[in-house]
Amino acid sequence: xxxxxxxxxxxxxxxxxxxxxxxxxxxxxxxxxxxxxxxxxxxxxxxxxxxxxxxxxxxxxxxxxxxxxxxxxxxxxxxxxxxxxxxxxxxxxxxxxxxxxxxxxxxxxxxxxxxxxxxxxxxxxxxxxxxxxxxxxxxxxxxxxxxxxxxxxxxxxxxxxxxxxxxxxxxxxxxxxxxxxxxxxxxxxxxxxxxxxxxxxxxxxxxxxxxxxxxxxxxxxxxxxxxxxxxxxxxxxxxxxxxxxxxxxxxxxxxxxxxxxxxxxxxxxxxxxxxxxxxxxxxxxxxxxxxxxxxxxxxxxxxxxxxxxxxxxxxxxxxxxxxxxxxxxxxxxxxxxxxxxxxxxxxxxx
Amino acid sequence: xxxxxxxxxxxxxxxxxxxxxxxxxxxxxxxxxxxxxxxxxxxxxxxxxxxxxxxxxxxxxxxxxxxxxxxxxxxxxxxxxxxxxxxxxxxxxxxxxxxxxxxxxxxxxxxxxxxxxxxxxxxxxxxxxxxxxxxxxxxxxxxxxxxxxxxxxxxxxxxxxxxxxxxxxxxxxxxxxxxxxxxxxxxxxxxxxxxxxxxxxxxxxxxxxxxxxxxxxxxxxxxxxxxxxxxxxxxxxxxxxxxxxxxxxxxxxxxxxxxxxxxxxxxxxxxxxxxxxxxxxxxxxxxxxxxxxxxxxxxxxxxxxxxxxxxxxxxxxxxxxxxxxxxxxxxxxxxxxxxxxxxxxxxxxx
Numbered sequence: 001x002x003x004x005x006x007x008x009x010x011x012x013x014x015x016x017x018x019x020x021x022x023x024x025x026x027x028x029x030x031x032x033x034x035x036x037x038x039x040x041x042x043x044x045x046x047x048x049x050x051x052x053x054x055x056x057x058x059x060x061x062x063x064x065x066x067x068x069x070x071x072x073x074x075x076x077x078x079x080x081x082x083x084x085x086x087x088x089x090x091x092x093x094x095x096x097x098x099x100x101x102x103x104x105x106x107x108x109x110x111x112x113x114x115x116x117x118x119x120x121x122x123x124x125x126x127x128x129x130x131x132x133x134x135x136x137x138x139x140x141x142x143x144x145x146x147x148x149x150x151x152x153x154x155x156x157x158x159x160x161x162x163x164x165x166x167x168x169x170x171x172x173x174x175x176x177x178x179x180x181x182x183x184x185x186x187x188x189x190x191x192x193x194x195x196x197x198x199x200x201x202x203x204x205x206x207x208x209x210x211x212x213x214x215x216x217x218x219x220x221x222x223x224x225x226x227x228x229x230x231x232x233x234x235x236x237x238x239x240x241x242x243x244x245x246x247x248x249x250x251x252x253x254x255x256x257x258x259x260x261x262x263x264x265x266x267x268x269x270x271x272x273x274x275x276x277x278x279x280x281x282x283x284x285x286x287x288x289x290x291x292x293x294x295x296x297x298x299x300x301x302x303x304x305x306x307x308x309x310x311x312x313x314x315x316x317x318x319x320x321x322x323x324x325x326x327x328x329x330x331x332x333x334x335x336x337x338x339x340x341x342x343x344x345x346x347x348x349x350x
Numbered sequence: 351x352x353x354x355x356x357x358x359x360x361x362x363x364x365x366x367x368x369x370x371x372x373x374x375x376x377x378x379x380x381x382x383x384x385x386x387x388x389x390x391x392x393x394x395x396x397x398x399x400x401x402x403x404x405x406x407x408x409x410x411x412x413x414x415x416x417x418x419x420x421x422x423x424x425x426x427x428x429x430x431x432x433x434x435x436x437x438x439x440x441x442x443x444x445x446x447x448x449x450x451x452x453x454x455x456x457x458x459x460x461x462x463x464x465x466x467x468x469x470x471x472x473x474x475x476x477x478x479x480x481x482x483x484x485x486x487x488x489x490x491x492x493x494x495x496x497x498x499x500x501x502x503x504x505x506x507x508x509x510x511x512x513x514x515x516x517x518x519x520x521x522x523x524x525x526x527x528x529x530x531x532x533x534x535x536x537x538x539x540x541x542x543x544x545x546x547x548x549x550x551x552x553x554x555x556x557x558x559x560x561x562x563x564x565x566x567x568x569x570x571x572x573x574x575x576x577x578x579x580x581x582x583x584x585x586x587x588x589x590x591x592x593x594x595x596x597x598x599x600x601x602x603x604x605x606x607x608x609x610x611x612x613x614x615x616x617x618x619x620x621x622x623x624x625x626x627x628x629x630x631x632x633x634x635x636x637x638x639x640x641x642x643x644x645x646x647x648x649x650x651x652x653x654x655x656x657x658x659x660x661x662x663x664x665x666x667x668x669x670x671x672x673x674x675x676x677x678x679x680x681x682x683x684x685x686x687x688x689x690x691x692x693x694x695x696x697x698x699x700x
Contacts, residue, residue: 131591142529145537179492179579187495187576210583214591226537227577229529233560234581238588241481241564242624246596249616259612266599266606274592 001031001054002311005084005093008036009063010100012297018099019044021303026054028304030311033058033093035084058083064104066296081105085112088289094314095290097281097306099298105291106143106284113289116319118327121151122286123225124293125159126232127279130216137163137172138213138221141282142229149192152176152222153200154326158285159220160202161325165316167219175208175218177227183207189224197222239274243267280306283313285322290314351381351404352661355434355443358386359413360450362647368449369394371653376404378654380661383408383443385434408433414454416646431455435462438639444664445640447631447656449648455641456493456634463639466669468677471501472636473575474643475509476582477629480566487513487522488563488571491632492579499542502526502572503550504676508635509570510552511675515666517569521553525568527577528557539574547572589624593617630656633663635672640664 004025008018015036022032031054034041038059045051060083081100085108087093098105106122115122123140130136139155140147156174163172176194178186183194185207197204205218213221213231223231246267250260272278280302281292292310295302313319354375358368365386372382381404384391388409395401410433431450435458437443448455456472465472473490480486489505490497506524513522526544528536533544535557547554555568563571563581573581596617600610622628630652631642642660644652663669 131594145529145535145540177580179495179576185495190495190576210580210585211587211590213584214587226529226540227580230527230560230577230581231584234563234584235560235588237561237564238585239592240561242589242592242620244481245620245623246613246617249620250613252616255612256616259609259614259616262605262609263596263600263613264609266602266609267596270592270595270599273595 001029002314003031003033003093004307004310004314005033005035005058005087005096006303006307007080007084007096007098007100008034008041009060009080010098010105011294011303012066013299014099015040015044017298017300017303019048020300021298021307022055023048023052024300024304025307026052028308030054030307032056032307033084033087035060035087036063036080037061058087060084064101066101068101068104079108081108082112085109085289085291088291089113095292095310097292097294097303097310099281099294099296099303099306102293105293109284109287109289109291113287113291116286116288116323116326119158119286120154121147122284123151123155123158124228124282125155125162125285126228126282128213128221128232128235129273130214133216134167134169134219136213136216136218136221137167138223138228138232139285140223140225140228141232142225143284144225147189147224147226149189149196152189152193152224153196154286156197156202156204156220156222157200157325158322159222161321162283162285162318163219165321166313166318169219171203172219173217174202174204174220174222175206175212176204177210177213177221177223177231178207179209181207181209193222236276243271243274277302278305279309280304281309283309283318288319290319351379352664353381353383353443354657354660354664355383355385355408355437355446356653356657357430357434357446357448357450358384358391359410359430360448360455361644361653362416363649364449365390365394367648367650368653369398370650371648371657372405373398373402374650374654375657376402378658380404380657382406382657383434383437385410385437386413386430387411408437410434414451416451418451418454429458431458432462435459435639435641438641439463445642445660447642447644447653447660449631449644449646449653449656452643455643459634459637459639459641463637463641466636466638466673466676469508469636470504471497472634473501473505473508474578474632475505475512475635476578476632478563478571478582478585479623480564483566484517484519484569486563486566486568486571487517488573488578488582489635490573490575490578491582492575493634494575497539497574497576499539499546502539502543502574503546504636506547506552506554506570506572507550507675508672509572511671512633512635512668513569515671516663516668519569522569523567524552524554524570524572525556525558525562526554527560527563527571527573527581529559531557531559533557543572586626593621593624627652628655629659630654631659633659633668638669640669
C-alpha cells in the first residue's frame, strides 16, 4: 500500500481540509501520514465519527505560515513541511503533498531532497484540461521567475517522461509556447529552445500559441516559469469568469432560470473538466523525491485528489522515470562520458 | 467627418470582408478610403446594390501576402499597406486599419510614420473584456518579442493616456503582470518595472496575476510583448473552448437542448462581451499616426468595428495624447532638459 505524507498544517483551510482529505484518501486505499502538531491533529480527527486505519499522525511541532519568506524557514527543522520531506527522503513515504507556502516548500525540497542528478532547475508541472482528449502538462508552471534554454529543454524531457509513465501517453507530443508557429518566432530564449528540441529525440511538434494551449493537440507544453504561471492562472480566471457568466445569465429571467435548470446536469461535465481541484496538486519535478504542491485554498476534495495524484506518481515510478530522462543510468556509462563536457544532457535514445 | 484608410487587400477574407465592412462603417457615418487594386475593388463594390458616398477607392496595385516576411515588403512602395500609411502621414486619413500581415504592417508603420518623439518601442494595445466593468487594455500584446523595463514604463504611460482619452476612464488603474502580488515577485524585468512605476505619477496598483487579468479591477495591464501575446490568445482560446463546451452541453439530451434554447438569449450578452470582433482591431501605439491591426480572420462585422474604433481614436485625439504621455510638449522645456541625460522619460506631472 502506498504511503503518502501530507503536510496537515498547510493551506488556507488546514487542518480541517487536510484531515478530512486524508480520511477520504485512506478510504480510497492510500495510507496517509498526517504531518503536523499532534495535539491539533488528534483534536481534529476526534471530530470525525470514524477514522480509517490508513490515517496516522506524525508529529511536527512547527508550521510555516502561508506568507512567510522561505529564507527564514530553513532554520526550523521541525516544520511540518520539513518533517514531511524527511519522511520521503528516508523512504517512509512515497511522496509529500502540501497545500502550504509554495516558496518554502520548493526551497526546502531543494535543501532536503536535493536535485536529481544532472537537473539544473526543478520545475512545476501542472495539468491543464483541454477541449478534447487528455490534459496538457505545462512545465514550468511557476517554480522559476527566470529561465534559460537548457532548463526548458530538460523540462521538456522530464515532462514527456512524466506524461509517458504517469499519464499513460505512449509518445507524448511536446509543444513550445511562443508567439508564432514558425521556429523563428518568439524571444531568443524560445528560438534557441526550438532549435535544440527540434534536434532532440523527443516527439517535438514545434511552437504553439496561447490559443492552442487548451486545444488538446499536445501533451506537454514547455515554457518559462513566468509565462507558464501567468497562463495557468489565466486559465483558472477565465473558467471562473465564463462559467460564472453562464451562471449569472441563468438568473436573467424566468425563461433563463428554467433554461439553466434544464442545462445544469449537462454542464456539470464541463465544470468538472475545468475544476482545478481534480488533480489536487502540481508535481515539483527535478527534485530527488515526489513532491506535490497544492492550491492554498484547497478543500478536502482537492486534498484527497492530490494524495491520489501523488500515490499514482509513486506507483508508476515517476521518480525513476524522471531520473532516467535527464541522467544516463549506470548502464549508460558511455553516454555519461559523452555528455560530461557540456554537463548533463538529454538521453538521446528513447 | 472622419476619414479612415482601410487596407482593402489585407485579411483572410479580403476584399469581400473589407469592402462590406467599409460599406457598413460608411453607413454609420465614417468616410472610408478603400486602399487596394482599383479593378478588384470596383468589381467587388459592384456586387453591392448600393454603395454609400462615404466609400472611395484609392488605388494601390500591390498587396502583401499574409505569410510574407516583412523584410521583403519594404521595397514595394505600392502595397496597399504602404499607400494607406502614406495617406495617414499626409493627413488625408485620420488612421489606417489593416487586417493584413501584422509583421509587415508594424515594420512599414515604423518606416513610413516613424516613432513618436521619445518613444523607444511601439506596442500593441489590445482590449480584453473583463468580468465586471469596462475592458482592460493590455500593452504590449505582441509587437515585441523582447522587452526592457524602460519599454514597459513607457507603455504604461501611453496605455493610461489612451484609456483616459479614448476609454473615458478619468484615472486609469495600471497593473503590472507578474507571478505574485508582492513587488519583489517576478522576473528581474518585472521587479525593476514595479519599482519605477511605483515612483511614477501613474495610478499604479501594483502587480497583478494571471487570474486577475479578466477581473476588471484594472484598466491597463502592462506586460512584455511575449507574455501579453500569449495571454491575449489564451483568453481567445478559452472563450472558444468554454462557450463551445456550453454549446456542446446543450446538445446532450432533449432536456439540455430545451435548456439551451431557453438560456440562449441571456447568454448572448456574455458571448458578445467576449467576442474579439467587438473592437475589431488593436492600436499600434507609439508610432506617429493611428494604426489599427485587425485579426486576419476578420469578417465584415469586425472590419466595420475596427474602422469605428479607429475613428473614435482619431476623434478623441489619441495621437496627441500619446505624444504628450511620453515627450514633454513645447511648453515643458524644463522637463526636456531634466530628462535629457537618461533619454526620454515619463511626464511626471499629471
